[in-house]
Amino acid sequence: MSYSDWLIQLAQTALVLGVAPLLSGVTRKIRARLLRRQGASVLQPYHDLLKLIRKEAVVAENASWLFRAAPYLIFATTWVAAALVPTFASGLPLGAVADIIVIVALLGTARFLLALAGLDVGTSFGGLGSSREMLFASLAEPAMLMAVFTLSLFAGSTQLSSISAYMLGPGAGINISLALALVALIIVSIGENARIPVDNPATHLELTMVHEAMILEYSGRHLAVLEAAAAVKLLLYLSLIACVFTPWGTAVAGAGVLAYAVGLLAWAMKLALLAFLLVLFETAIAKMRVFRVPEFLGIALMLGLLGTILLFVSRVSR
Amino acid sequence: MSQLAASGVGLLLALSVLGIFAARRTPGTRLIYAACAAVCAGLAGVALLRLLAPAGGLESVEIPIGLPLGRTFLGLDPLSAAFALIVNLAAAIVSGYAIGYGVHAREPQRVVPFYPAFIAGMNLVLLAQDAFSFLVGWELMSLASWALVLSEHRSPENRHAALVYLIMASGGALTLLLAFGLLAGPEGGYSFEAIRRVSASGVGPIVLLLALLGAGSKAGLVPLHAWLPLAHPAAPSHVSALMSGVMTKVAVYGFVRLVFDLAGPPAWWWSVPVLVIAAVTALLGVLYALMEHDLKRLLAYHTVENIGIIFIGLGLALAFEASGLRAAAALAFAAAIFHVFNHSLFKSLLFMGSGAVLNATGERDMERLGGLIKAMPATAVAFLVGCIAISALPPFNGFVSEWLTFQAILLSPQLPQWVPRLLVPAVGATLACSAALAAACFVKAFGMTFLGRPRTQAASSAAETDRCSQIAMLSLALLCLLAGILPGFVIDSLGAVTQMAVGARLAPQSGQAWLRIVPIDIHRSAYSGLLVFVMILLAAAATAFAVRRVASHALRRSAAWDCGFPDASPATQYTAGSFAQPIRRVFGSVVFRAREQLTMPRPGDTAVARLQVELRDTVWDALYTPIIRFVAATAERLNRMQFLTIRNYLTLVFAALVALLIIVGTWR
Numbered sequence: 001m002s003y004s005d006w007l008i009q010l011a012q013t014a015l016v017l018g019v020a021p022l023l024s025g026v027t028r029k030i031r032a033r034l035l036r037r038q039g040a041s042v043l044q045p046y047h048d049l050l051k052l053i054r055k056e057a058v059v060a061e062n063a064s065w066l067f068r069a070a071p072y073l074i075f076a077t078t079w080v081a082a083a084l085v086p087t088f089a090s091g092l093p094l095g096a097v098a099d100i101i102v103i104v105a106l107l108g109t110a111r112f113l114l115a116l117a118g119l120d121v122g123t124s125f126g127g128l129g130s131s132r133e134m135l136f137a138s139l140a141e142p143a144m145l146m147a148v149f150t151l152s153l154f155a156g157s158t159q160l161s162s163i164s165a166y167m168l169g170p171g172a173g174i175n176i177s178l179a180l181a182l183v184a185l186i187i188v189s190i191g192e193n194a195r196i197p198v199d200n201p202a203t204h205l206e207l208t209m210v211h212e213a214m215i216l217e218y219s220g221r222h223l224a225v226l227e228a229a230a231a232v233k234l235l236l237y238l239s240l241i242a243c244v245f246t247p248w249g250t251a252v253a254g255a256g257v258l259a260y261a262v263g264l265l266a267w268a269m270k271l272a273l274l275a276f277l278l279v280l281f282e283t284a285i286a287k288m289r290v291f292r293v294p295e296f297l298g299i300a301l302m303l304g305l306l307g308t309i310l311l312f313v314s315r316v317s318r
Numbered sequence: 319m320s321q322l323a324a325s326g327v328g329l330l331l332a333l334s335v336l337g338i339f340a341a342r343r344t345p346g347t348r349l350i351y352a353a354c355a356a357v358c359a360g361l362a363g364v365a366l367l368r369l370l371a372p373a374g375g376l377e378s379v380e381i382p383i384g385l386p387l388g389r390t391f392l393g394l395d396p397l398s399a400a401f402a403l404i405v406n407l408a409a410a411i412v413s414g415y416a417i418g419y420g421v422h423a424r425e426p427q428r429v430v431p432f433y434p435a436f437i438a439g440m441n442l443v444l445l446a447q448d449a450f451s452f453l454v455g456w457e458l459m460s461l462a463s464w465a466l467v468l469s470e471h472r473s474p475e476n477r478h479a480a481l482v483y484l485i486m487a488s489g490g491a492l493t494l495l496l497a498f499g500l501l502a503g504p505e506g507g508y509s510f511e512a513i514r515r516v517s518a519s520g521v522g523p524i525v526l527l528l529a530l531l532g533a534g535s536k537a538g539l540v541p542l543h544a545w546l547p548l549a550h551p552a553a554p555s556h557v558s559a560l561m562s563g564v565m566t567k568v569a570v571y572g573f574v575r576l577v578f579d580l581a582g583p584p585a586w587w588w589s590v591p592v593l594v595i596a597a598v599t600a601l602l603g604v605l606y607a608l609m610e611h612d613l614k615r616l617l618a619y620h621t622v623e624n625i626g627i628i629f630i631g632l633g634l635a636l637a638f639e640a641s642g643l644r645a646a647a648a649l650a651f652a653a654a655i656f657h658v659f660n661h662s663l664f665k666s667l668l669f670m671g672s673g674a675v676l677n678a679t680g681e682r683d684m685e686r687l688g689g690l691i692k693a694m695p696a697t698a699v700a701f702l703v704g705c706i707a708i709s710a711l712p713p714f715n716g717f718v719s720e721w722l723t724f725q726a727i728l729l730s731p732q733l734p735q736w737v738p739r740l741l742v743p744a745v746g747a748t749l750a751c752s753a754a755l756a757a758a759c760f761v762k763a764f765g766m767t768f769l770g771r772p773r774t775q776a777a778s779s780a781a782e783t784d785r786c787s788q789i790a791m792l793s794l795a796l797l798c799l800l801a802g803i804l805p806g807f808v809i810d811s812l813g814a815v816t817q818m819a820v821g822a823r824l825a826p827q828s829g830q831a832w833l834r835i836v837p838i839d840i841h842r843s844a845y846s847g848l849l850v851f852v853m854i855l856l857a858a859a860a861t862a863f864a865v866r867r868v869a870s871h872a873l874r875r876s877a878a879w880d881c882g883f884p885d886a887s888p889a890t891q892y893t894a895g896s897f898a899q900p901i902r903r904v905f906g907s908v909v910f911r912a913r914e915q916l917t918m919p920r921p922g923d924t925a926v927a928r929l930q931v932e933l934r935d936t937v938w939d940a941l942y943t944p945i946i947r948f949v950a951a952t953a954e955r956l957n958r959m960q961f962l963t964i965r966n967y968l969t970l971v972f973a974a975l976v977a978l979l980i981i982v983g984t985w986r
Contacts, residue, residue, distance in 0.1 A: 053865065056872035060879070062771055064691045066702075072865075076858035080850065097834050097846035101724055102712060106850070108757060109711040115761045116702075119892065122688065122770030123880040127892020130765065134758035135900040141757075142750035145724075149746060152728055158843040217879055221869040225861065294904045301747070308743040312731050 005253050008260070009092045013083040016239070020082075020231035021045035023238070023271060030279045045231065049224045057220030060121040070117035071218065071225040074110045078229045081106035082236040086243050088263035090161040091253035099158035100148050103240075104141065107192070110229065111137055118214030129213025132290060136191055136198065136210065139297035144188045146304025150181040151244060153311045160240075164247040177314075180307035182245055187300035189237040189278075191293070193230070196282040198293050201230075235271075238278075242270040319368050320393040323402065323445055324379045326361040327392075330354065330438035334431050341430035344421050351420050354434050355413035361441060362406035368399040369811050378447050391447035391509050396814035397579065400655060401571040402444045407797075408564050408662040409437050411790050415670045416556040418786030422677055423554055428469040436462035436560065440568045448509040449498035456494065456572070460487040460536075463565060466557045467549045479548035486535050486545040493532035494572065497525045501580050513580050522581045526588050529576040530595065536569035538622045539629065540599040541937045546622060547606070551614035551682070555673020558614060562621045563666035567658050570628055577636070578651075578819040586735050589637035593741055596633050597748040600626025602937070604755040605909055608762070608901055609933055611894040612682050613672045616763055617665065620708070623752055624661045627723065628654050630745055634726050635820055637738045644822035646729040649837050651816050652809055652824055653722035659808065660715040660801060664707045667794040668763075671701035674783035674791070675767060679776040684766040684894040686777065691768040693780040698768045700791035705760040707798040710753045713851035715801035718808075718835070720753060721845055725837050755901070762897045771888040803847040806835050895931070902931075910934055 025042035032039025059067065081103045084094055111133065118130035152158045154177075155166035191198045194211035201211070215226050243250065249266025251259040288296060333353050340346030378393030394402065416433070423429045439462055442455030464487065468480040500521045501513045535542035550562045577584070603622030610616040631654025638647035672682070674697045681687055691698040707714035727749070730742040772778035782788070801808055806827030813823040827835050834846030878884045906912035910933040919925040962970070 053869040056870055056874055058874045058876050058879075061875050061877060062689070062692075064769065066691060066769065072858045072862050073854070075861050076854050079857045079861075080853045083853075094849075096840065096844055097832050097849045099843050099845065101721055101843075102845055102850065105710070105712050105717055105721075108709075108754070109706065112706060112709060112711055112757050112761060116765055116769060119761070119765035119769045120691075121878045121880075122888065122891045123878050123884065124890055124892060125881055127765075127770075127897060130761060131892065131897045131900055134761050134897075135904065138751065138754040138758050138901065141754040142747055145750040146743075146747055149724075149728060149743070153731060157841055158725070158728065159841070162841060216881060219879075220872075221865050224869075225865060290900070291903065301751075305743060305747045308746070309740065312739045312743050313736070 002254070005093050008089050008253065009083075009094055012087050012089065012092065013079075016082040016085075016087065016232060016235055017079060017228075019271075020228065020235040021049060023235050023275060024231045026272065027234075027275045027279050030276055031283060034279060034283045045227075049228060052219075052224035052227065053221050055220045057222055059219075059222075060123075060217055063121050063217070067117055067120040067217075068222065070113045070120075071222045071229070074113050074117075075225045075229040075232075077106045077110040077113075078232050078236070081110075082232050082239070084160070085236055085239045086160055086164060086250060087239050088267040089251040089253055089255070089260060090164045090243065090247075092161070095159050095161040100152070100160050100163070101145070101158055103160075103236075104144050104148065107233070107236075108137070108141060110233075114214055114226075117218075121217045123217065125213045125216050129210050129216070132210045133214060136293060136297060139294055139301055140188045140191045143184050143297060143300035143304045144192075146301060146308050147181040147184040147188070150177050150304065150307040150311055153308065154178070160243060164243050164250060165252075167244060167247045177307040177310045178245075180303045180310075182241075184300040184304040184307070185241060185244075187296065187303075189241065190281075191297050191300075193234045193237060195278065197285045197288040198296065200287055238271055238274045239267070242267065242274060246270055319364055319371075320377050320379045320445070322364050323361060323394055323441070324381075324392045326357055326364070327438050327441045327445065329357050330434045330441065333357070333434035334438065337431035337434060338427070341426040347421050347423075347426050347430050348417050350430050350434065351413050351416040354437060355410050355417070358406040358410035358413055358437060362403050362410055365394065365399045365402035365406060366811075368394045369396060369403060369814060389448075390451045391511075392442075392445040392451065393447045394445065395447075396818045397571070397574065398444045400812060400815040401567060401658075402441065404567055404659050404662045405440055405444065405564050406437075408666045408794075409440075409560060411794055412556050412559045412563075412666055412670065413437075414793075415559070415673075415787050415790035418784035418790075419556050419670070419673055419677065420554070424470065428471075429466060429554055429557070432462045432465045432469075433557065436466060436557070436565075440565060443568050444571060447511070449502065449513070450508050452572075452575075453491065453495060453498065457491055459565065459568065460491065463549075463553070463557070463561055466553045466561075469554060469557075470552070473552075475548075476552040479545070479552040482545045483549040486542065490532045490535040490542075493528045493535075494576075497528035497532060497576055500525055500528070501576075510575075510580060522585070523588070525581040526577055526584075526591075529573050529581075530591065533569045533573035533576065534595070536572070537566045537625045537629075538569075538599075538603075539595055539625060540602050540622065541941050543599070543603070543622045544938060544942055547610075547615050547618040550618035550621070551612065555614070555669055555676060558618070558673070559666040559669035562618055562669055563662045566621055566625055567662055570625070570632075570658055573629075574632065574819060577632075578639075584636045584640045586637060586640040586733075586738065588640065589633045589738055590741065592629055592633035592636060593738070593745050596626045596629030597745045598626070599623070600630065600752040601748050601755075602909065604752045604759055605905055608755060608759045608898050609906065609910060611684050613675065613684055613687075613763065613767060614669070614682050616684075616759070617668050617672060620756070620759065621661075621665060623756060624657065624665070624708075626752070627720070627749065628657050628661070630654075630749055631657060631719075631723050631726065633745075634723075634730065634742070637730070637733055637735075637742075638726075639820045641733055641735070643729070643732055644820060645824075645838065646726060646732065647820040648816045648822040648824050649722065649729065650726035651820050652812050652837075653719055653726055655812050655815060656722060656805070656808060657716075657719035660707070660719050660798075663794055663798050663801065664704045664716065667700060667704040667791055667798065668708065670787065670791050670794070671697055671704060674787055675780075677783060678780040679774075681774070681776055684763070686774045687767045687772070688770040688777050688888065688891065689768070689772040690777065690780055693778075694768075694782045696788045696792060697783055700788075700795040701768065702764055703795035703798055705764045707802065709757040709760050711757065713799070713802050713847050713854065715798050715805070718802055718805040718845070718847060720749070722835075722837060723749065725843055729838070758901060762894055766894045766897065770891050773888050773891070773893075799851075803851045804833060805845075805847055806830060806833055809835060902933075906933065909936065911936060
C-alpha cells in the first residue's frame with residue numbers, strides 16, 4: 001500500500017460526494033426530456049442543497065436528540081459505504097478491510113437509523129414510512145445478499161476489487177447465474193433508491209410513499225444532509241452495478257495518471273448509461289400498489305437464491 | 319485453576335443459603351447480589367486465564383461424592399472455559415444490575431435465595447467432567463430458574479408458564495440422561511474421559527437426536543421453544559436476562575459437549591437435521607417476535623431466532639468436519655461461538671433495559687409506552703446499542719458473527735455431498751431474511767418504547783432508573799461495541815475451543831493490519847470493524863463540522879408538521895400493531911394463519927369501527943394441542959382406576975405380575 005493508493009482512495013471518497021448531486025440532477029433532466037419537458041438544470045440539486053442548508057431548521061417540539069443526530073449518522077454510514085465501492089479505480093486500500101457484505105450491512109445501519117428517525121416525532125406519516133421501509137428491506141436485503149453470494153462464489157472472494165478483476169479475466173463469460181444476479185441487483189437498486197415503481201422520489205403527498213414519509217418532519221440543514229445521503233446511495237448502487245458487471249476501463253491501483261483518466265471517463269460514461277436506463281424504465285412503468293412491492297422484491301430474492309443454488313450445484317468453488 | 323472455579327461454585331451455593339436470611343432486608347439483598355457479582359467476575363477471570371493459557375493438560379478436581387462406585391470430576395477444559403467466561407461475564411454484570419434492580423422485587427425471599435443457586439447450577443454444568451455432575455448441575459439450573467419464574471406466583475399466567483417450563487425441563491433432562499446412558503456404554507464409565515476412550519460406535523445418531531431434543535428444548539429450538547416466551551418474561555427482569563442471555567448458552571454448551579466432543583466423529587448427514595431445524599428456528603423466531611407487542615416476550619422470542627443462528631453455525635461446522643474440511647469447520651464453529659458470546663451480551667442488555675422500563679412505567683406492553691428517550695436517556699442509549707447490535711448491523715458485534723457465518727456459508731460449495739450443497743444456499747437466504755426481519759423487529763421495539771409521544775400517563779411520568787442499573791447496561795453496551803470493533807481478539811481467544819471441537823483453529827488475527835479479521839485468506843475476505851467505526855465517526859464529524867460552518871444555525875421548535883394535519887392525541891401515532899401490519903400481511907397469512915376482519919360503519923354512522931386480528935400459533939396447534947389432549951384423555955381414563963373394588967385391584971396386580979414375568983422370561 002503506497003501513499004498514492006491512499007491518495008486515490010481519498011479522491012474517490014471525495015468524488016462520490018461531489019458527483020452524487022450531479023447524478024440525481026442528470027436523472028431528473030433525462031426524465032424531464034423523456035416526458036417532453038424542458039427540465040431544470042443538471043446543477044439544480046446543488047442549488048437545492050445549498051438553499052436548504054442556509055435555511056432555518058424547524059424541529060418538532062417533542063423531537064429527541066436522535067432526530068437531530070440521525071441525519072449525520074445516516075449520511076456518514078452511506079458515505080462510508082459508497083467510499084468502499086471502486087469507482088474509477090479498483091484494488092484500493094479500503095477494499096481490503098471491508099467487503100461487499102459490509103457495504104450491504106452499512107446501508108442496513110443507515111436504514112435502521114432512518115426508520116427510527118421516522119418514528120421519533122410520533123406522527124402517523126413517519127410511522128407509515130418506517131413500517132413500509134422495513135417491510136421492503138426485509139426482502140430487498142436478503143435479495144441483495146443472494147446476488148452478492150452469486151458474485152462471490154464466482155470470484156471466490158467477497159471483495160469488490162477481486163470480483164471486478166475476476167469479471168475482467170478469462171474465467172467470466174455469459175452465465176445464467178450471473179444474469180439472475182444482475183436482474184436481482186437491478187430490482188433491489190430500484191427498490192432501495194425509492195424509484196418508480198416502488199416509490200416515487202418526486203412526490204410528498206401520496207399515500208403510497210415510503211422514503212419521503214420518513215423524512216417528512218425534516219427541514220433545513222437536516223433535510224439537506226438526508227437528501228445528499230439519498231443521492232450518494234443512488235450513486236453507490238449504480239457504481240456497484242458498473243463495477244461488477246461492466247468492469248471495463250476501470251484503472252487498477254498503482255496504474256499511471258493516464259489509466260486513472262481513462263477510468264474516470266469510463267466511469268462517467270457507465271453512470272450516464274445506467275442513469276438513462278433507470279429513467280427509461282421509470283418513465284415506462286406505472287407505480288405499484290404497496291402490497292405488490294413485496295412480490296416484486298420477492299422475485300429478486302427468488303432469482304438471487306436460484307442463481308446461488310445453480311452455482312452451488314454446478315461447480316466446486318475455490 | 320479448576321480448584322478456584324470449583325470453590326467459586328461452592329461460594330455461590332453458600333450465598334444461596336445466606337440469601338434465605340439476607341432477603342428480609344434491602345441491604346442484605348444488595349449484599350447478596352454484590353457478592354454474586356464479585357464471585358462471577360472472579361470466575362470469569364479464571365475462565366479467561368484458562369482460555370489464554372498455553373495448551374496444558376486438563377487438571378480436574380475430584381470430589382468424593384457421586385454415584386455409587388463413582389466420583390465427581392470438575393475441571394476447566396477450553397470448551398468449558400469459553401462458556402464459563404461467557405456465562406460469568408454476563409452474570410457478573412447482570413448481578414451488578416440487580417444490586418439496583420433486585421430490591422424492587424415484591425417478595426425478595428422468593429428471588430434472592432434462588433438467584434445464586436441458579437448461577438451455581440449453570441457453572442456446575444460447565445465445570446462438570448462427568449455425566450453425573452453435569453446432570454446434577456443441569457437440574458439445579460432448571461429447578462432454581464423454575465423457582466425464579468414462579469417468584470411472582472400470584473398471576474395465573476406465571477403459574478401456567480412455570481408449569482410448562484417444568485414439564486419441558488424435565489423432558490429435556492430425561493433425554494440428556496438417556497444420551498449419557500448410551501454414551502457410557504455397558505461398563506458405565508460416566509466420566510467424560512472414559513466416554514471419550516470408549517467412543518461406543520453406532521450410538522452417534524441417537525445421541526445427536528437426544529441432544530437436539532434435550533439441549534434443544536432448553537435452548538429453544540423450534541418446535542421445542544414453546545416454554546421460552548412464557549417463562550423468560552415471567553421472571554424478574556434480571557433473571558430474565560440470565561435465562562435468555564445466559565442459560566440458553568449453557569444449553570448450547572450441552573449440545574456442543576455431546577455432539578462435538580463425546581459422540582465421536584460425525585457423519586455428514588448429521589448436519590442436515592441441524593441445519594433445517596436451525597433455519598426454521600431462525601425465521602420463525604423472528605416472525606413470532608415481530609407479531610409480539612409485549613416487550614419482554616418479544617425479546618424472548620427473539621432469543622429463539624438467535625439460537626437458530628448459532629445452530630446454523632454449528633450445523634455448518636458438523637458438515638465441514640465430517641468432510642474433513644477442517645479450516646472451514648473452524649470458521650463455522652468460531653462463528654457460532656462468537657455469536658453465543660455476542661448474544662449473551664446484547665440479550666442481557668436488552669432484558670435489563672426492558673426491566674428498567676418496566677420498573678419506571680409498570681408496563682411491558684409497547685402499545686402503552688412511548689417517548690421514554692427523554693425521561694430515560696441512559697437506558698435509551700444502552701437499549702439502542704443493544705438493538706443495533708442484535709440486528710447484526712456494523713460496527714457492533716452482532717454483525718461480526720453474522721459476517722463470519724456468511725463467510726462459512728460461502729465456503730460450502732466445497733462440500734462433496736449434494737444434499738448439504740442444495741440446502742446451504744437456502745439456509746443462507748433464511749439467515750439473510752431473518753437478519754433483515756430482526757432489524758424491522760428492533761426498529762419496532764425501540765421506536766415504540768422510546769420514540770414518539772408517550773401513549774399513557776405511566777409512560778409520560780417515567781423517570782430514569784438507578785445508577786447501578788445504568789452502569790451495568792452501559793458497560794454491556796460498551797462491550798458490544800468493543801467486541802464489534804476488535805473482533806480479532808475474541809476470535810484468537812476462541813482458538814483453543816475450535817481446536818478442541820473440530821480439530822483446527824483459525825489463523826491468529828491480532829497481528830493483522832488495521833486490527834482486521836481475515837478468516838481464510840486476505841484475497842478472499844477481510845473486515846476491520848475498527849476502521850469502519852473510525853471512518854463513520856470521522857465522516858459524521860466532518861459532515862457536522864462542514865454543515866455548521868456553512869449552514870444557518872437557526873433552529874426553531876414548533877408543532878409537528880405531519881403534512882399539515884397534526885393530531886394532538888398520542889393515540890393516533892403508529893403503534894406496534896400497525897408497524898407490524900404490513901409484515902403480518904406478507905408473511906403472517908401462511909405462518910400464523912393471520913385473519914383480519916374490519917367492521918367499518920357507514921359514513922355518518924357514529925358506531926365504533928373495529929379491526930379484529932386473529933393469529934394462530936401454528937406450532938402449538940399442530941404439536942402441543944394434540945399431546946395435551948391425549949394426556950388429558952388418558953388421565954381421564956386412568957382416573958377410573960381410583961374407584962375399583964379390592965378384587966379388581968388384586969386382579970390387576972396379578973395380571974401385571976404375570977405380564978412382567980412373561981416379558982422377563984422371553985427377553986433372553
